[in-house]
Amino acid sequence: MFSQAEENYLKAIYHLESDSKVGISTNAIAKSLATKASSVSDMIKKLSDKEVVLYKKYKGVTLTVLGKKTAANIVRKHRLWEVFLVEKLNFSWDEVHDVAEQLEHIKSQKLINQLDALLGFPTHDPHGDPIPDKDGVVSAIEKSLLSTLKVNEAGVCVGVNDSSSDFLQFLDKKGITLGKRIKVTEKEDFDDSLSILIDDKKLSVSNKIANNLYIKKS
Amino acid sequence: MFSQAEENYLKAIYHLESDSKVGISTNAIAKSLATKASSVSDMIKKLSDKEVVLYKKYKGVTLTVLGKKTAANIVRKHRLWEVFLVEKLNFSWDEVHDVAEQLEHIKSQKLINQLDALLGFPTHDPHGDPIPDKDGVVSAIEKSLLSTLKVNEAGVCVGVNDSSSDFLQFLDKKGITLGKRIKVTEKEDFDDSLSILIDDKKLSVSNKIANNLYIKKS
DNA sequence: AATAAAGTTTAGACTTGTCTAAAAAATTAT
DNA sequence: ATAATTTTTTAGACAAGTCTAAACTTTATT
Numbered sequence: 109m110f111s112q113a114e115e116n117y118l119k120a121i122y123h124l125e126s127d128s129k130v131g132i133s134t135n136a137i138a139k140s141l142a143t144k145a146s147s148v149s150d151m152i153k154k155l156s157d158k159e160v161v162l163y164k165k166y167k168g169v170t171l172t173v174l175g176k177k178t179a180a181n182i183v184r185k186h187r188l189w190e191v192f193l194v195e196k197l198n199f200s201w202d203e204v205h206d207v208a209e210q211l212e213h214i215k216s217q218k219l220i221n222q223l224d225a226l227l228g229f230p231t232h233d234p235h236g237d238p239i240p241d242k243d244g245v246v247s248a249i250e251k252s253l254l255s256t257l258k259v260n261e262a263g264v265c266v267g268v269n270d271s272s273s274d275f276l277q278f279l280d281k282k283g284i285t286l287g288k289r290i291k292v293t294e295k296e297d298f299d300d301s302l303s304i305l306i307d308d309k310k311l312s313v314s315n316k317i318a319n320n321l322y323i324k325k326s
Numbered sequence: 327m328f329s330q331a332e333e334n335y336l337k338a339i340y341h342l343e344s345d346s347k348v349g350i351s352t353n354a355i356a357k358s359l360a361t362k363a364s365s366v367s368d369m370i371k372k373l374s375d376k377e378v379v380l381y382k383k384y385k386g387v388t389l390t391v392l393g394k395k396t397a398a399n400i401v402r403k404h405r406l407w408e409v410f411l412v413e414k415l416n417f418s419w420d421e422v423h424d425v426a427e428q429l430e431h432i433k434s435q436k437l438i439n440q441l442d443a444l445l446g447f448p449t450h451d452p453h454g455d456p457i458p459d460k461d462g463v464v465s466a467i468e469k470s471l472l473s474t475l476k477v478n479e480a481g482v483c484v485g486v487n488d489s490s491s492d493f494l495q496f497l498d499k500k501g502i503t504l505g506k507r508i509k510v511t512e513k514e515d516f517d518d519s520l521s522i523l524i525d526d527k528k529l530s531v532s533n534k535i536a537n538n539l540y541i542k543k544s
Numbered sequence: 545a546a547t548a549a550a551g552t553t554t555a556g557a558c559t560t561g562t563c564t565a566a567a568a569a570a571t572t573a574t
Numbered sequence: 575a576t577a578a579t580t581t582t583t584t585a586g587a588c589a590a591g592t593c594t595a596a597a598c599t600t601t602a603t604t
Contacts (some may be wrong), residue, residue: 111560111561113560113561113562133581133582134581134582134583135580135581135582143561143562143563144562144563144564145581145582145583146562146563146564146565146582146583146584147561147562147563148582149582149583149584150560150561150562150583150584151561151562154560154561165569165582165583166568166569166570166581166582166583193437196444197436197437197440197441197444198440199436199440203436206434207432207434207437210432210433210434211429211432214425214428214429214432215428216424216425216428218415218417218421219411219415219425222415222416222417223415226414226415329590329591331590331591331592351551351552352551352552352553353550353551353552361591361592361593362592362593362594363551363552363553364552364553364554364592364593364594364595365591365592365593366552367552367553367554368553368554368590368591368592369591369592372590372591383552383553383599384551384552384553384598384599384600
């Protein structure tokens, strides 16, 4: 059994590993949890004793198989709860994160199995992120950042890179939601902004937006 | 904002107060939380500083108006989650308590408002206990312990006094569930057991059962 | 009313998780 | 290759919440 603090560390390492593949540095974990490197050092020792991470002093940390499975299960819970909040409780996609951060720590296997069923066994959360299955396996779909699309390429909006409230609300305002079809009509070398077609409307989006929106080409 | 520990103390005092009305003793709280009297003493000081309880050394403790409202809100959340678990996730009434103990500490007003709506604004939890409204007001219904009914009196089963898994499973086995109509046909002076009629079947129940089952006479 | 018993509080210690400051190791630059 | 810089770890401290043991109040008993 893991404490909430331990679970948060496991989740942070899990996310960092999925980006960088190499041993995760103390500093990176500290940054992602908004804590101090010294606190991370302390906690890593505990996690190492519990055999969920491999740790060599000064050499960074990696999840063990057990650690990866444990972390994936927390992510699974987080994302299922997000779906629940949006689908059943009328939350919008920019409101779910903080509540899901709390709900993900609830301990009950039956609860999460039944929730999964109630929601119809969803595969992705409201931000387009995949929901790990019971064994922690994640089925990633083929997706590209909008910024990597060439002129005249098109696809469906399937996810966001940045899940901050601000960004999501901005997308809402522009009418950009998951499932929408987007076609790139122009690219500006000048500022890397691009013109897109969405709902037959022309829209100009900055490079920052394009770098945080995932498209499934088609 | 209150910690989980603080919330648990408030809830315990709330429940004890609703039984006994007088100042709640340190020992009573310790017993109900399975902790030590010394720990209770420490915590009560904190709660007193936060102005949710009134406390005079050696004289027991009572909730302030703020404390009562705070506690009622926690009970409200607990009972709404119990309804959710039974109605939406197919939990049985003997499985919900431990999970609801965790869920009651989730902090989100929107979450609980929407949950209330999803469940159709229920007034009672799966054990027949009333759900406090948003202002902490509880609408108690007229109910009597089965053991207080006289021969030939009848009514509907509306609640339990003991919510332990064992007791609830025992009731399930006997076919006694909330909503069922029960008529007392005989009382034994010898062991205070009684014979009842339920679903047109005759059943003998011990005094211990009869002392833990609430009936709305009719 | 004095004493015994029961209940309550205090003092000091321990655990978890955090922090700052300082030391040690690794990396980067010259 | 040595020095400077950055990163990481350690040491010591602190807050929350708990515990045991001892001291202190209150209540009950004789």
